[in-house]
Amino acid sequence: MMDLTPATWLPVAFAGLMGLAVLLYVVLDGYDLGVGILSGAAQGEHRDRMIASIGPFWDANETWLVLAVGLLLVAFPQAHGAILGELYLPVAGLLLGLILRGVAFEFRAKSAVGHKVWWDRAFVAGSTLAALMQGYMLGLYIVGFERTAANVSFALLTALCLVAGYAFLGATWLIMKTEGELQRRAVAWARGTLVLSGIGMAAVSIVTPLVSERIWDSWFSLPNFVLLAPVPLVTAALFGALGVVLRHLPARSDRFCWLPFVGAVGIFMLGFHGLAYSFFPYIVPDKLTVWQAAAAPESLMIIFVGALVVLPIIVAYSAFAYRIFWGKATDLRYY
């Protein structure tokens, strides 16, 4: 049994905080990136309405990425350099994508009519590029950054599937936030992307334990195998249930329009926890543990205390913002 000194528990606490930030980022920016990807399949009023549904939120959603990367930087500086150094080019691609979509969001609403179509294209391209790069980075992370032909193909598969996964999340968001014709289209998009999302999830679940003996043992030795069985089983059940639900939407009087979104978030959460369980305590797979990579305990403590005070406040006012824009999205007008 380890002694419970700050040097032992603080890195774990920070891994938890960072995990929370990553999960919130994936779910929150996931749906708005997804809406961005899907906006390429819509025109005119539909596209405007789709973008209006994420308008008040995207800034705050992306801030979770800044927090996640910030925590990696300040709590695990060695891992920040190691991971982002390995992922130098995909990171540059991700940033390019995020830049394009972020500014396109503003420019499309403000520039001359003739330019709007270009900013719309930049919005779709940027959203897609960001999702692709995140998926590619996830794939490379899982295989420990070794760029063999098989590994790169796997990373390309995860890239494609994360695009589908985000599009699926975005589609379920739109089912919840829109009505009428656009909602019917969103249901169709959700059905279309559900399968590819499932393939991606399955691929990650199969490859992850194959890459590392340690991860294989942590899942398939007894009694872990029995105890952990609910994770893949519930995930599979959610996929099945979503398939059924989507066949019956949109329902009369729009009941259950929130159900697919909640289900999709559930799938992302389960997948995230599965990965977190596989890799912990390593922050750079099989190379660097959270304890080896952590900054000095006294500095971590300063941040930890601040985070404990501030994070609940952030969650509270974020919830307040979501409540203000509750319900179906309306046209986005500055006034």
Next chain:
Amino acid sequence: MDDPLLLARIQFAANISFHILFPTITIALGWVLLFFKLRFNRTGNAAWMDAYKFWVKIFALSFALGVVSGITMSFQFGTNWPGFMNTVGNIAGPLLAYEILTAFFLEAGFLGIMLFGWNRVSNRVHTLATVLVAVGTTISAFWILVLNSWMQTPAGFEMRDGVAHATDWWAIVFNPSMPYRLTHMLLASGLTAAFLVAGISAFHWLRRDRSPGVMAGLRTGVFLAAALIPVQIFVGDMHGLNTLEHQPAKIAAMEGIWETRKGAPMVVFGLPDEATKSNRFEIAIPNIASFYLTHDWQGEVRGLNSFEHRPPVAPVFFAFRIMVGIGLLMLATSWLAAWQLHRSGEVHRHVARVLVAMTFAGWIATLSGWYVTEIGRQPWLVTGILTAKQAASGVAAPMIASTLIGYLLVYAGLLAAYVATIFYLARKSAAPADHSPAEPVRAGGATAAGKAVAAAL
């Protein structure tokens, strides 16, 4: 161009230069918006609301550009300068974490309400959202200026096994140069926003749009600039004296003084030459530098040649002169315009054109100021602790070069689009149906540039 250190430097400088443009506007523009909102709440005069509605769009655009370029920064700390966090991460880390936790979320969380919540919340909550966004931008400036100042004048730490550990957080936060640098930057932001508001309002005005909302913007911009510029000159001087105390080599580079001497002259112009360690074509006024640096006509000023570590001289020397030159231009323009506005409620056409030409003058002055202080810190990344060379990463030159080209292209395009869009918004709002069609008016270089860019896009 195969030196990874140089490329990493250029890339980081390009990113941070692009990034700082937008916070420089939003930090102060947030408060200007609050001013418009409060004036409207108090007077009920629709002119203030018109001004708010116009400027909140430009705020949103600037904010988005600041957010996306800021995300880039958070990645590049690690990819370009891993040695930075490995050496001083115990101090830089908490400061950056507090910036994210106390500022970024606050700004982003309430921006949505401020921009789109108008019909969904009460006027009071909307005003509160405006306050919190302005507070958020300012808190963000506080933390990042604390960190930057600590890198210039480190305090409150000890080195253990080559790694900095915090010993006194109060001393770290209130390090010697922090109060001066923070004030100087906040005032720079105020001036940048003031000239932006004045310049765009003057652009409206020249296009015959003299509605109450435009005049409210013009007055606010001009009077704010006129009030801030003398304070800025005073604070800039104090900041300089603080630098003389803690980073004398930087001052020597700013002044272009190579040899230590009593009664040092003020070099008005010259071409600093690193090879001969002197200035060519120097025009100097005797004893002035000694006077304003030491407040003694015969005071001794240390020259560059007496320092073991000294920054590259020419960029610091010229950037300083550009900053001061624009500052003086700002003083003349804003006071003249303020005097005219005060006397007749209007500005002269020529003055309005100068205001339009100076719309982005704050950017040039702010960037020049940052180049003075950041290049002036070299070769150190953190003074006395870590050089930029030690902090550099092992990323290969071609990778840095290729991404650098990508960033530069994107940034150049975005900057052009940003300027063009602001002038487009100004033209569009200047020609609503109930106004008489504006006569074509020639309006200075900045406008012509804006139109050319708009046409090119």
